[in-house]
Amino acid sequence: MEFVLTLFWIAVLLLAAKASSLIEKIGQPSVLGELIVGVVLGNLGLLGITFFEPIKTDQFLPFLAELGVIILLFQVGLESNIAQMKKVGIKAFLVATVGVVTPFVLGTYIVGPWLFPGLSSVAYLFLGAALTATSVGITARVFKDLGKLQIPEAQIVLGAAVIDDVMGLVILAVVSAIATLGSISAGSVFIILLKAVLFLAGAIVIGQYSAPYLGKFFSKIHTGVAMKFTLAMSFALIFAYVAGEIGLAPIVGAFAAGLVLDPVHFKTFKKPKIAEELTERCACLTEKEKAEIMKIADEHSQKHIEDLIEPVAHFLVPIFFVITGMAVDLKTLFDPKVLMVALGVILVAILGKYVSGFVAGKVDKNIVGFGMVPRGEVGLIFASIGASIGVITGQLYSVIVIMVILTTLITPPILTFFLKKYKTA
Numbered sequence: 001m002e003f004v005l006t007l008f009w010i011a012v013l014l015l016a017a018k019a020s021s022l023i024e025k026i027g028q029p030s031v032l033g034e035l036i037v038g039v040v041l042g043n044l045g046l047l048g049i050t051f052f053e054p055i056k057t058d059q060f061l062p063f064l065a066e067l068g069v070i071i072l073l074f075q076v077g078l079e080s081n082i083a084q085m086k087k088v089g090i091k092a093f094l095v096a097t098v099g100v101v102t103p104f105v106l107g108t109y110i111v112g113p114w115l116f117p118g119l120s121s122v123a124y125l126f127l128g129a130a131l132t133a134t135s136v137g138i139t140a141r142v143f144k145d146l147g148k149l150q151i152p153e154a155q156i157v158l159g160a161a162v163i164d165d166v167m168g169l170v171i172l173a174v175v176s177a178i179a180t181l182g183s184i185s186a187g188s189v190f191i192i193l194l195k196a197v198l199f200l201a202g203a204i205v206i207g208q209y210s211a212p213y214l215g216k217f218f219s220k221i222h223t224g225v226a227m228k229f230t231l232a233m234s235f236a237l238i239f240a241y242v243a244g245e246i247g248l249a250p251i252v253g254a255f256a257a258g259l260v261l262d263p264v265h266f267k268t269f270k271k272p273k274i275a276e277e278l279t280e281r282c283a284c285l286t287e288k289e290k291a292e293i294m295k296i297a298d299e300h301s302q303k304h305i306e307d308l309i310e311p312v313a314h315f316l317v318p319i320f321f322v323i324t325g326m327a328v329d330l331k332t333l334f335d336p337k338v339l340m341v342a343l344g345v346i347l348v349a350i351l352g353k354y355v356s357g358f359v360a361g362k363v364d365k366n367i368v369g370f371g372m373v374p375r376g377e378v379g380l381i382f383a384s385i386g387a388s389i390g391v392i393t394g395q396l397y398s399v400i401v402i403m404v405i406l407t408t409l410i411t412p413p414i415l416t417f418f419l420k421k422y423k424t425a
Helices: 002-026 030-042 061-079 082-087 089-115 121-130 136-145 152-181 186-219 225-245 250-261 273-281 287-301 305-326 336-359 365-371 376-388 394-423
Strands: none
Touching (some): 002 030, 002 061, 002 305, 030 305, 030 394, 061 225, 061 305, 061 376, 089 121, 152 186, 152 250, 152 376, 186 250, 225 250
């Protein structure tokens, strides 16, 4: 009967996540609303409302949440193509490097030991890792809404965020493996780092070579959307499995699968048969109209993998964010000392990314710096993995989630201010 109850909780989580999208009407990303809803549901017990407490102990929901993370990182990989990485140039690489190294060092070796004395060195590593991730989706939304996607600052930020994702996932792979092995020796770090880099490079090279041939082969079996979807999901899950088997986080494999499939549009899949039959049988159609029908059919046959995966993401990803928010214990923030610690981490999170704007060259450094500030979903993934293997305390986990929420919340208005100012510059 517990499984039957899980069905009800899934519906509750999805409805709660969708209701949270109202926050988009005030210019904030939906992920922020999902987190806030999760925090509210998870802390209603403080008001004597315990109806939602069984969600925290449900044995099936964690699997769905983890699967949602894999789908999410697969999408991130799909949006972060290799060709784009080559075009962004040295400025984006420098911005990404400073934006990753600075917060990681501050979190791991200064803020962690100072504000959270007594924790393990691995806990500090996870704190530093959680501070490295930039949420490109939030920043890109602001640039797009204001029509500034083509300005140099936007190109640098978006390019740096792509590189930032790769660096952050490599750091996550290293830190996760260190936590599992229980060792932080230089030799272990080098081996893990080498394994992560070789896996990403090997997966991308082999995958890009094989994906078109696989698409061509399976298109001979069936040319429908179902086959495209099956190929895409199989790539993501197999890559995630291989990454897990060699000691890396499964999401690293899912990200690599996304990079592999990004340029693959299954061009060998045929156009829908009905389109061909329609143009052949309808004598009333002009040549121009027939060409238009075939053009639409061709676009359908070339439908991007991102579009195919999106419905699955709509189902699974919100579950992850709401459950992540529910894990935040607001009681830990009732203590003024803990609240001051949270504010300290948030300050470091902002400054650690803002300084990256100073290596962006002759551009508006405020736009670049604040464009790198929002942490978003990847920072939450880092925190949840640390908590799942028992190296992050409840207090530290809550502080990280609050940091993610606040950096996500403050960035759009600040960035909007500087972008509007840029227009008159």
